Amino acid sequence: MRYVIVGTGAAGATAARTIKRMDRDGEVVIIGDERFFPYNRYLLTEFLSGAVSAAELFHTSEEFFEAMDIRLRKGQAVERVYPNDKTIRFAHNEVMSYDRLLIATGRSPSLGPVLRPYAKLIQRYYTFEDILLIQKRLPEVREVIVSGRGLSALDLIQGMYRVGKKITYITRGQAIDVSTVESHLMGDLDSALAEREINFVHDDRIVAIECVDNRYLVKTFQGKELWGDLVFAWDNYTPNVGCLRNTGIEVKTGILVDLRMRSSAPEVYAAGDCVEIYHPTLKNYWINFGWPNAVEQGRIAGKNMAGDNEEYQIHETTLFNILGKPLEARWWD
Amino acid sequence: MKPPSSTSLASPSKPAGGTKAKRRDISVRFCGIAGDGVVTCGRILAGACASLGLDLMVNDIFSAEIRGKGKSTTTVRFSSRIVHSMGDGVEVLVGLAGKESIEEIKDVRPGGCVIYGSSIPGDLPEDDSLAAHVPPNIHGFGVPLRKLANQATGSNQGKNIVAMGALCYLYSLPQEAFIEQLRKNFGRKSSRALEVNIKAFTLGFEYCKEHYPLSFELEVLDTLEPRPLYTGNDALAHGALDWGLKFFAGYPITPATKIMEICAKELPKNGGWTIQVEDEIAAISNVMGAFFAGKRAMTSTAGPGLSLMSEMIGLAVMAEIPAVIVDVQRGGPATGMPTKVEQGDLNIALYGGAGDCPRVVMAPSTVRECYTGIQLALDLAEKYQTPVIFLSDLFLGQRMVTTSIPKRVERDRCTRKKPFPGELGTYERFKITEDGVSPLLIPGEEGGFYTITGLEHTPSGNPNFESNVHSMMTEKRYRKMKAMCVDLPPADVLGDKDALIGIVTWGSTLGSVVEGMELAREQGVKSKVLKSIMINPQHEDSFREFFASSARIIVPEVNYEGQYAALLKSRYGIQPVEMHISAVDPVSPAKIANRIIEVQDELTH
Numbered sequence: 001m002r003y004v005i006v007g008t009g010a011a012g013a014t015a016a017r018t019i020k021r022m023d024r025d026g027e028v029v030i031i032g033d034e035r036f037f038p039y040n041r042y043l044l045t046e047f048l049s050g051a052v053s054a055a056e057l058f059h060t061s062e063e064f065f066e067a068m069d070i071r072l073r074k075g076q077a078v079e080r081v082y083p084n085d086k087t088i089r090f091a092h093n094e095v096m097s098y099d100r101l102l103i104a105t106g107r108s109p110s111l112g113p114v115l116r117p118y119a120k121l122i123q124r125y126y127t128f129e130d131i132l133l134i135q136k137r138l139p140e141v142r143e144v145i146v147s148g149r150g151l152s153a154l155d156l157i158q159g160m161y162r163v164g165k166k167i168t169y170i171t172r173g174q175a176i177d178v179s180t181v182e183s184h185l186m187g188d189l190d191s192a193l194a195e196r197e198i199n200f201v202h203d204d205r206i207v208a209i210e211c212v213d214n215r216y217l218v219k220t221f222q223g224k225e226l227w228g229d230l231v232f233a234w235d236n237y238t239p240n241v242g243c244l245r246n247t248g249i250e251v252k253t254g255i256l257v258d259l260r261m262r263s264s265a266p267e268v269y270a271a272g273d274c275v276e277i278y279h280p281t282l283k284n285y286w287i288n289f290g291w292p293n294a295v296e297q298g299r300i301a302g303k304n305m306a307g308d309n310e311e312y313q314i315h316e317t318t319l320f321n322i323l324g325k326p327l328e329a330r331w332w333d
Numbered sequence: 334m335k336p337p338s339s340t341s342l343a344s345p346s347k348p349a350g351g352t353k354a355k356r357r358d359i360s361v362r363f364c365g366i367a368g369d370g371v372v373t374c375g376r377i378l379a380g381a382c383a384s385l386g387l388d389l390m391v392n393d394i395f396s397a398e399i400r401g402k403g404k405s406t407t408t409v410r411f412s413s414r415i416v417h418s419m420g421d422g423v424e425v426l427v428g429l430a431g432k433e434s435i436e437e438i439k440d441v442r443p444g445g446c447v448i449y450g451s452s453i454p455g456d457l458p459e460d461d462s463l464a465a466h467v468p469p470n471i472h473g474f475g476v477p478l479r480k481l482a483n484q485a486t487g488s489n490q491g492k493n494i495v496a497m498g499a500l501c502y503l504y505s506l507p508q509e510a511f512i513e514q515l516r517k518n519f520g521r522k523s524s525r526a527l528e529v530n531i532k533a534f535t536l537g538f539e540y541c542k543e544h545y546p547l548s549f550e551l552e553v554l555d556t557l558e559p560r561p562l563y564t565g566n567d568a569l570a571h572g573a574l575d576w577g578l579k580f581f582a583g584y585p586i587t588p589a590t591k592i593m594e595i596c597a598k599e600l601p602k603n604g605g606w607t608i609q610v611e612d613e614i615a616a617i618s619n620v621m622g623a624f625f626a627g628k629r630a631m632t633s634t635a636g637p638g639l640s641l642m643s644e645m646i647g648l649a650v651m652a653e654i655p656a657v658i659v660d661v662q663r664g665g666p667a668t669g670m671p672t673k674v675e676q677g678d679l680n681i682a683l684y685g686g687a688g689d690c691p692r693v694v695m696a697p698s699t700v701r702e703c704y705t706g707i708q709l710a711l712d713l714a715e716k717y718q719t720p721v722i723f724l725s726d727l728f729l730g731q732r733m734v735t736t737s738i739p740k741r742v743e744r745d746r747c748t749r750k751k752p753f754p755g756e757l758g759t760y761e762r763f764k765i766t767e768d769g770v771s772p773l774l775i776p777g778e779e780g781g782f783y784t785i786t787g788l789e790h791t792p793s794g795n796p797n798f799e800s801n802v803h804s805m806m807t808e809k810r811y812r813k814m815k816a817m818c819v820d821l822p823p824a825d826v827l828g829d830k831d832a833l834i835g836i837v838t839w840g841s842t843l844g845s846v847v848e849g850m851e852l853a854r855e856q857g858v859k860s861k862v863l864k865s866i867m868i869n870p871q872h873e874d875s876f877r878e879f880f881a882s883s884a885r886i887i888v889p890e891v892n893y894e895g896q897y898a899a900l901l902k903s904r905y906g907i908q909p910v911e912m913h914i915s916a917v918d919p920v921s922p923a924k925i926a927n928r929i930i931e932v933q934d935e936l937t938h
Contacts, residue, residue, distance in 0.1 A: 092451035094462040
């Protein structure tokens with residue numbers, strides 16, 4: 001039996017481990033488009049600020065995959081799934097067959113039509129490679145501009161604050177835009193940020209970015225002109241489902257799966273931030289972002305791929321710690 | 334004590350890929366099939382690195398088959414430190430031919446990377462996919478080589494230059510150094526060729542900048558000066574030419590042909606001749622004729638050619654005619670492995686031929702020594718009227734290195750012993766002398782008639798088969814070997830002079846030995862090596878002194894039976910630790926280091 005897992009994040013790595021524990025003789029191949037060993041994405045900020053080491057960030061290693069007899073193919077993108085042939089095609093045109101397939105491709109920050117033309121001027125803040133690039137640039141950076149929604153923005157602000165950068169945060173609302181945080185905590189959060197002299201630009205958004213002499217001039221909808229040495233901006237996070245488009249597998253925003261993490265195609269499972277999971281109470285699909293959710297979904301998917309029959313229990317609350325304030329969120333954004 | 338493995342020499346396999354530390358030493362291997370432009374890649378990268386003042390070494394391994402068949406690799410090792418050898422493994426593999434490159438992945442060090450083509454048309458089976466074989470401790474970078482080459486050149490040609498652009502970005506190398514090399518390579522062909530190649534390079538560079546923005550960094554010191562590049566064959570040919578070579582005769586044979594090509598191009602400019610003859614027997618015969626007539630002459634060949642020359646070498650010994658024979662050794666016996674290295678011709682060089690047949694055998698260890706050594710070979714042949722066999726090898730002859738070649742040439746340091754005018758009446762061509770060297774006239778000089786023959790002869794050159802004459806003349810011929818010691822360079826001791834582990838090696842193996850010694854030293858084990866270009870005769874006292882100061886002797890060499898070790902055992906009565914290294918690939922410094930450490934462990938336990 002060949003199990004192929006596309007995605008090396010929390011869901012994919014957990015599923016690989018789970019399958020191998022249940023089916024020692026099964027061949028497990030896990031494929032990721034990042035060129036590093038799987039790591040905890042949610043510790044990147046701590047890694048950047050030096051609060052955690054590389055050893056803590058990386059939850060897997062060469063030795064782990066060797067010991068588990070799991071074949072890791074990193075730095076390789078899967079372009080398309082062919083559920084009828086039970087094959088996948090890589091971006092480099094290699095075709096690989098599978099018996100059971102797990103899609104655990106996660107999600108990515110995305111830019112809307114206004115920001116998209118400026119993509120090359122915007123520094124991404126999502127992968128380990130992004131963090132290494134930022135680390136390289138940090139000595140020349142004094143001021144940063146952040147524009148983005150959700151706890152990710154808070155996380156980034158925290159990281160930049162810890163490395164001593166002056167921060168301007170552009171938000172569309174009156175306060176920090178974290179709709180998932182319990183409302184009674186928002187005041188605490190605002191005051192925590194204000195104490196740290198973070199420059200808030202309220203009720204505004206970026207409409208243009210220019211690079212002038214290695215600095216960035218950000219123009220806002222309200223007509224402000226702001227200068228920074230790095231610009232971080234995103235509009236949304238969207239599930240990575242490109243390899244499933246027009247394959248017949250049901251996809252809305254994310255891949256639609258049932259509580260056993262099965263997609264609409266036989267032998268194709270999906271888990272983690274790329275899925276919309278069926279919520280039996282709501283009788284609708286539900287996006288359940290976040291590391292703990294992804295780990296749990298990966299575990300359930302792995303078990304079911306290896307022959308078990310377990311259902312996922314939806315968890316609605318996750319705890320976060322931002323700038324010393326404990327926060328609760330129903331999910332990570 | 335833990336011996337270093339080949340992998341322990343590499344950057345540690347850090348999850349981050351070791352991207353923070355600047356690399357000081359990188360080896361890049363280009364792999365393709367004939368026609369993929371693998372050698373061009375090597376030359377461009379080498380040229381760019383040399384222009385940046387980096388030390389480097391280039392090794393080509395190619396098939397003996399015609400275009401379109403077989404695999405070729407070019408490996409370039411460059412560093413801000415001295416490069417002694419090709420080292421162990423490579424940092425980067427550039428797979429211009431994906432399927433053929435798969436078996437090269439085993440040589441990529443952990444933390445290194447593989448650049449592979451990602452725009453191969455059609456379905457690529459898993460077994461044929463280079464990407465599928467990249468292990469997780471190596472970074473894989475897919476680059477649409479074919480697609481970008483097409484975009485630049487309108488054909489599938491130019492994948493190699495696209496890959497070069499990718500490499501340039503991924504290792505943060507200065508673009509301008511590469512563009513300059515492209516100008517040198519393609520500028521003289523046509524402006525269109527230059528334009529499309531620069532475009533191909535730029536597309537590869539920009540692709541990686543966009544898709545793999547996090548590049549590795551190489552330490553390039555601003556203070557370094559551009560370095561000249563030579564192969565051993567280049568240096569050898571130019572050394573001979575600078576020394577007054579006037580005649581070259583040869584028959585083309587891999588890997589020695591380049592020497593003949595250079596001589597064919599350069600000799601006529603200086604009033605000399607190059608003649609391509611029908612076979613190697615004719616080649617050495619021509620060389621002996623030219624030397625006999627007073628012209629410095631040389632031939633070059635490989636093992637099979639040296640076999641054919643054996644009989645004429647005997648004649649040169651018996652008739653005391655100078656000759657210089659360069660043997661760029663390759664894998665044998667017979668046709669053997671024309672494009673692979675082996676140090677297997679030592680025995681035929683030392684002993685090939687009939688009878689007691691003393692001859693000079695030399696083996697340069699470095700490209701620089703190819704230049705200086707061939708000049709000494711020409712001198713010794715001339716002065717001592719003897720054949721000199723100069724044993725280069727494929728690795729030394731074809732590898733390209735940054736090195737300095739001495740510009741000062743003293744052409745008159747060695748002259749032919751001639752009879753004084755008053756002696757012509759009683760001139761004996763083979764006169765018995767203290768040093769064994771008889772005055773030698775250029776044939777045709779008035780009053781200096783003499784005969785020479787391959788038969789045993791009296792001092793006057795008349796055939797004679799009496800026992801006492803044969804003994805006397807044989808002794809005379811051997812006496813020259815002793816007498817020439819005054820003209821031989823002393824053997825050098827490299828490494829820790831007080832070390833108890835001594836290494837004696839020969840030829841191109843020296844570089845790997847020196848690097849292996851450095852690796853062993855990093856593990857706390859000291860050693861030293863005796864470097865001598867002379868195989869026969871040798872400064873025996875310096876060898877005996879070296880052996881006396883060493884508790885154990887290691888003799889590494891690239892042949893099956895330990896030919897040099899056998900010579901040393903019989904000549905000096907030592908019992909060395911022999912390392913018979915298999916042919917084909919350059920010697921692994923890690924293996925040398927392991928052996929040194931093992932010998933140290935044996936000494937201490």
